[in-house]
Amino acid sequence: MKLGVNIDHIATLRNARNEGRPDLIEAVKLILHHDISAITMHLREDRRHIKDEDLINVKNLNAPINLEMAATKEIQQIALKILPHSVCIVPEKRQELTTEGGLDVSGQKEYLKEFIKPLKENGIIVSLFIDADKEQIEASRYIGADYIELHTGTFSSAFKKGDFASELEKLKQGTILAQKIGLKVNAGHGLDYENVSLMKQIPDLKELNIGHSIISKAIFTGLDVAVEEMIKLIK
Numbered sequence: 759m760k761l762g763v764n765i766d767h768i769a770t771l772r773n774a775r776n777e778g779r780p781d782l783i784e785a786v787k788l789i790l791h792h793d794i795s796a797i798t799m800h801l802r803e804d805r806r807h808i809k810d811e812d813l814i815n816v817k818n819l820n821a822p823i824n825l826e827m828a829a830t831k832e833i834q835q836i837a838l839k840i841l842p843h844s845v846c847i848v849p850e851k852r853q854e855l856t857t858e859g860g861l862d863v864s865g866q867k868e869y870l871k872e873f874i875k876p877l878k879e880n881g882i883i884v885s886l887f888i889d890a891d892k893e894q895i896e897a898s899r900y901i902g903a904d905y906i907e908l909h910t911g912t913f914s915s916a917f918k919k920g921d922f923a924s925e926l927e928k929l930k931q932g933t934i935l936a937q938k939i940g941l942k943v944n945a946g947h948g949l950d951y952e953n954v955s956l957m958k959q960i961p962d963l964k965e966l967n968i969g970h971s972i973i974s975k976a977i978f979t980g981l982d983v984a985v986e987e988m989i990k991l992i993k
Protein backbone atom coordinates (compact mmCIF):
# COMPACT_ATOMS: atom_id res chain seq x y z
CA MET A 759 0.00 0.00 0.00
CA LYS A 760 1.48 3.31 -1.10
CA LEU A 761 0.78 6.93 -0.21
CA GLY A 762 -0.43 9.59 -2.62
CA VAL A 763 0.11 12.99 -1.02
CA ASN A 764 -2.64 15.47 -1.79
CA ILE A 765 -1.12 18.96 -1.88
CA ASP A 766 -4.28 20.99 -2.47
CA HIS A 767 -4.16 22.58 0.96
CA ILE A 768 -0.67 23.94 0.46
CA ALA A 769 -2.18 25.82 -2.48
CA THR A 770 -5.14 26.86 -0.30
CA LEU A 771 -2.77 28.51 2.16
CA ARG A 772 -0.76 30.13 -0.61
CA ASN A 773 -3.90 31.50 -2.24
CA ALA A 774 -4.97 33.16 1.02
CA ARG A 775 -2.45 35.90 0.16
CA ASN A 776 -1.60 35.16 -3.45
CA GLU A 777 2.04 36.03 -2.83
CA GLY A 778 3.52 32.64 -3.70
CA ARG A 779 4.03 31.43 -0.11
CA PRO A 780 4.18 28.56 0.71
CA ASP A 781 5.83 27.55 -2.53
CA LEU A 782 4.13 24.47 -3.95
CA ILE A 783 7.16 23.42 -5.94
CA GLU A 784 9.42 23.58 -2.90
CA ALA A 785 6.88 21.36 -1.14
CA VAL A 786 6.82 18.79 -3.95
CA LYS A 787 10.62 18.69 -4.02
CA LEU A 788 10.59 17.92 -0.28
CA ILE A 789 8.10 15.09 -0.73
CA LEU A 790 9.44 13.40 -3.84
CA HIS A 791 12.35 11.57 -2.22
CA HIS A 792 9.88 9.59 -0.10
CA ASP A 793 8.51 6.23 -1.21
CA ILE A 794 5.21 7.62 -2.46
CA SER A 795 3.11 6.67 -5.45
CA ALA A 796 1.64 10.05 -6.38
CA ILE A 797 1.43 13.77 -5.91
CA THR A 798 -2.32 14.24 -5.91
CA MET A 799 -3.81 17.53 -7.08
CA HIS A 800 -7.42 18.51 -7.66
CA LEU A 801 -7.84 21.08 -10.41
CA ARG A 802 -11.29 22.33 -9.50
CA GLU A 803 -13.54 24.11 -11.92
CA ASP A 804 -13.33 27.28 -9.75
CA ARG A 805 -9.52 26.89 -9.29
CA ARG A 806 -9.91 27.54 -5.58
CA HIS A 807 -6.60 25.88 -4.73
CA ILE A 808 -4.58 24.23 -7.51
CA LYS A 809 -4.06 26.48 -10.56
CA ASP A 810 -3.32 25.41 -14.12
CA GLU A 811 0.31 26.54 -13.87
CA ASP A 812 0.79 24.42 -10.73
CA LEU A 813 0.07 21.34 -12.78
CA ILE A 814 2.63 22.35 -15.41
CA ASN A 815 5.25 23.15 -12.77
CA VAL A 816 4.76 19.84 -10.93
CA LYS A 817 4.80 17.92 -14.20
CA ASN A 818 8.13 19.60 -15.04
CA LEU A 819 9.58 18.01 -11.90
CA ASN A 820 8.74 14.60 -13.40
CA ALA A 821 6.45 13.94 -10.47
CA PRO A 822 3.84 11.18 -10.82
CA ILE A 823 0.72 13.35 -10.80
CA ASN A 824 -2.63 11.91 -9.80
CA LEU A 825 -5.03 14.53 -11.14
CA GLU A 826 -8.39 14.66 -9.39
CA MET A 827 -10.89 16.10 -11.83
CA ALA A 828 -14.54 16.53 -12.64
CA ALA A 829 -15.78 14.83 -15.80
CA THR A 830 -15.93 18.05 -17.81
CA LYS A 831 -14.57 18.69 -21.29
CA GLU A 832 -12.50 21.66 -20.09
CA ILE A 833 -10.55 19.63 -17.54
CA GLN A 834 -10.32 16.66 -19.89
CA GLN A 835 -8.51 18.87 -22.42
CA ILE A 836 -6.07 20.01 -19.73
CA ALA A 837 -5.45 16.39 -18.67
CA LEU A 838 -4.72 15.44 -22.26
CA LYS A 839 -2.19 18.26 -22.51
CA ILE A 840 -0.47 17.61 -19.16
CA LEU A 841 -0.64 13.79 -19.38
CA PRO A 842 -0.61 13.02 -15.65
CA HIS A 843 0.30 9.52 -14.52
CA SER A 844 -3.31 8.96 -13.46
CA VAL A 845 -6.60 10.76 -13.12
CA CYS A 846 -9.25 10.24 -10.49
CA ILE A 847 -12.67 11.38 -11.61
CA VAL A 848 -14.63 12.97 -8.79
CA PRO A 849 -18.02 14.61 -8.47
CA GLU A 850 -17.77 18.35 -8.05
CA LYS A 851 -20.16 20.97 -6.77
CA ARG A 852 -19.14 24.60 -6.50
CA GLN A 853 -20.54 25.17 -3.02
CA GLU A 854 -18.98 22.16 -1.30
CA LEU A 855 -16.06 22.57 1.10
CA THR A 856 -14.50 19.36 -0.15
CA THR A 857 -15.56 16.42 -2.31
CA GLU A 858 -18.81 15.21 -0.78
CA GLY A 859 -19.92 11.68 -1.65
CA GLY A 860 -18.79 9.44 -4.46
CA LEU A 861 -19.26 9.83 -8.19
CA ASP A 862 -22.52 8.52 -9.64
CA VAL A 863 -21.06 6.20 -12.26
CA SER A 864 -24.13 4.03 -12.82
CA GLY A 865 -26.29 7.09 -13.56
CA GLN A 866 -23.98 8.31 -16.36
CA LYS A 867 -22.39 5.11 -17.61
CA GLU A 868 -22.38 5.87 -21.32
CA TYR A 869 -21.15 9.45 -20.86
CA LEU A 870 -18.28 8.33 -18.63
CA LYS A 871 -17.38 5.42 -20.90
CA GLU A 872 -16.82 7.86 -23.77
CA PHE A 873 -15.27 10.47 -21.49
CA ILE A 874 -12.44 8.22 -20.26
CA LYS A 875 -11.61 6.75 -23.69
CA PRO A 876 -9.19 9.49 -24.86
CA LEU A 877 -7.57 9.56 -21.43
CA LYS A 878 -6.89 5.82 -21.58
CA GLU A 879 -5.78 6.00 -25.21
CA ASN A 880 -3.15 8.51 -24.10
CA GLY A 881 -1.77 6.13 -21.48
CA ILE A 882 -3.37 7.78 -18.46
CA ILE A 883 -4.54 5.42 -15.72
CA VAL A 884 -8.19 6.11 -14.93
CA SER A 885 -9.66 5.84 -11.46
CA LEU A 886 -13.17 6.71 -10.26
CA PHE A 887 -13.90 8.06 -6.79
CA ILE A 888 -16.94 6.13 -5.62
CA ASP A 889 -18.72 4.90 -2.54
CA ALA A 890 -18.36 1.21 -1.68
CA ASP A 891 -21.63 0.41 -3.40
CA LYS A 892 -22.20 -2.69 -5.57
CA GLU A 893 -23.98 -0.83 -8.36
CA GLN A 894 -21.26 1.83 -8.59
CA ILE A 895 -18.48 -0.75 -8.51
CA GLU A 896 -20.05 -2.81 -11.29
CA ALA A 897 -20.68 0.32 -13.36
CA SER A 898 -17.02 1.30 -12.92
CA ARG A 899 -15.98 -2.02 -14.37
CA TYR A 900 -18.49 -1.65 -17.20
CA ILE A 901 -17.14 1.72 -18.34
CA GLY A 902 -13.55 0.41 -18.41
CA ALA A 903 -11.91 2.15 -15.46
CA ASP A 904 -8.59 0.72 -14.28
CA TYR A 905 -9.04 1.63 -10.64
CA ILE A 906 -11.65 2.78 -8.21
CA GLU A 907 -10.85 4.96 -5.22
CA LEU A 908 -13.20 4.15 -2.39
CA HIS A 909 -14.53 7.17 -0.52
CA THR A 910 -13.47 6.80 3.11
CA GLY A 911 -15.20 9.98 4.31
CA THR A 912 -18.10 8.22 6.03
CA PHE A 913 -15.72 5.72 7.63
CA SER A 914 -13.53 8.58 8.90
CA SER A 915 -16.52 10.40 10.44
CA ALA A 916 -17.70 7.14 12.03
CA PHE A 917 -14.20 6.58 13.43
CA LYS A 918 -14.36 9.93 15.24
CA LYS A 919 -17.57 8.77 16.91
CA GLY A 920 -15.96 5.45 17.86
CA ASP A 921 -18.43 3.32 15.92
CA PHE A 922 -16.80 2.45 12.63
CA ALA A 923 -16.99 -1.37 12.31
CA SER A 924 -19.83 -1.43 9.79
CA GLU A 925 -18.25 1.31 7.64
CA LEU A 926 -14.94 -0.55 7.62
CA GLU A 927 -16.76 -3.72 6.66
CA LYS A 928 -18.45 -1.92 3.74
CA LEU A 929 -15.04 -0.79 2.49
CA LYS A 930 -13.70 -4.35 2.81
CA GLN A 931 -16.61 -5.93 0.97
CA GLY A 932 -16.51 -3.25 -1.73
CA THR A 933 -12.80 -3.87 -2.24
CA ILE A 934 -13.23 -7.63 -2.48
CA LEU A 935 -16.04 -7.28 -5.03
CA ALA A 936 -14.09 -4.78 -7.12
CA GLN A 937 -10.97 -6.95 -7.15
CA LYS A 938 -13.03 -10.00 -8.10
CA ILE A 939 -14.30 -8.26 -11.23
CA GLY A 940 -10.89 -6.95 -12.24
CA LEU A 941 -10.58 -3.47 -10.73
CA LYS A 942 -7.67 -2.27 -8.64
CA VAL A 943 -8.61 -0.37 -5.51
CA ASN A 944 -7.36 2.80 -3.85
CA ALA A 945 -8.97 4.70 -0.99
CA GLY A 946 -9.05 8.19 0.40
CA HIS A 947 -10.75 11.12 2.08
CA GLY A 948 -10.63 12.02 5.75
CA LEU A 949 -7.85 9.54 6.55
CA ASP A 950 -5.51 10.65 9.32
CA TYR A 951 -2.79 9.47 11.69
CA GLU A 952 -5.33 7.86 14.03
CA ASN A 953 -7.52 5.94 11.59
CA VAL A 954 -5.18 5.10 8.72
CA SER A 955 -3.79 1.85 10.18
CA LEU A 956 -7.25 0.31 9.87
CA MET A 957 -6.88 0.46 6.10
CA LYS A 958 -4.39 -2.41 6.46
CA GLN A 959 -7.36 -4.65 7.28
CA ILE A 960 -8.64 -4.15 3.73
CA PRO A 961 -7.00 -6.62 1.35
CA ASP A 962 -4.56 -5.35 -1.26
CA LEU A 963 -5.37 -1.65 -1.34
CA LYS A 964 -2.91 -0.06 -3.75
CA GLU A 965 -2.85 3.61 -2.76
CA LEU A 966 -4.20 5.90 -0.07
CA ASN A 967 -4.67 9.51 -1.09
CA ILE A 968 -4.30 11.73 1.93
CA GLY A 969 -4.11 15.49 2.15
CA HIS A 970 -5.69 17.49 4.92
CA SER A 971 -4.27 15.58 7.89
CA ILE A 972 -0.74 15.56 6.45
CA ILE A 973 -0.69 19.27 5.62
CA SER A 974 -2.21 20.08 9.03
CA LYS A 975 0.49 18.09 10.84
CA ALA A 976 3.16 19.65 8.66
CA ILE A 977 2.45 23.05 10.23
CA PHE A 978 3.89 21.67 13.47
CA THR A 979 6.44 19.08 12.33
CA GLY A 980 7.41 20.17 8.86
CA LEU A 981 6.24 18.43 5.69
CA ASP A 982 9.07 15.94 5.53
CA VAL A 983 8.28 14.47 8.96
CA ALA A 984 4.53 14.55 8.36
CA VAL A 985 4.89 12.52 5.16
CA GLU A 986 7.42 10.14 6.69
CA GLU A 987 5.18 9.39 9.67
CA MET A 988 2.19 8.67 7.45
CA ILE A 989 4.26 6.31 5.32
CA LYS A 990 5.38 4.44 8.45
CA LEU A 991 1.77 3.98 9.52
CA ILE A 992 0.60 2.49 6.24
CA LYS A 993 3.59 0.21 5.56
Ligand code: PXP
Nearest residue numbers: 857887946947948967968969970
Ligand atom coordinates in the same frame (compact mmCIF):
# COMPACT_ATOMS: atom_id res chain seq x y z
N1 PXP B 1 -9.25 11.45 -2.60
C1 PXP B 1 -10.13 12.26 -3.24
C2 PXP B 1 -10.78 11.74 -4.47
C3 PXP B 1 -10.40 13.57 -2.78
O1 PXP B 1 -11.27 14.34 -3.44
C4 PXP B 1 -9.70 14.04 -1.64
C5 PXP B 1 -9.93 15.45 -1.19
O2 PXP B 1 -9.39 16.32 -2.11
C6 PXP B 1 -8.79 13.18 -1.02
C7 PXP B 1 -8.61 11.89 -1.50
C8 PXP B 1 -8.01 13.61 0.17
O3 PXP B 1 -8.84 13.87 1.25
P1 PXP B 1 -8.27 14.50 2.58
O4 PXP B 1 -7.77 15.85 2.24
O5 PXP B 1 -9.44 14.50 3.51
O6 PXP B 1 -7.15 13.61 3.05
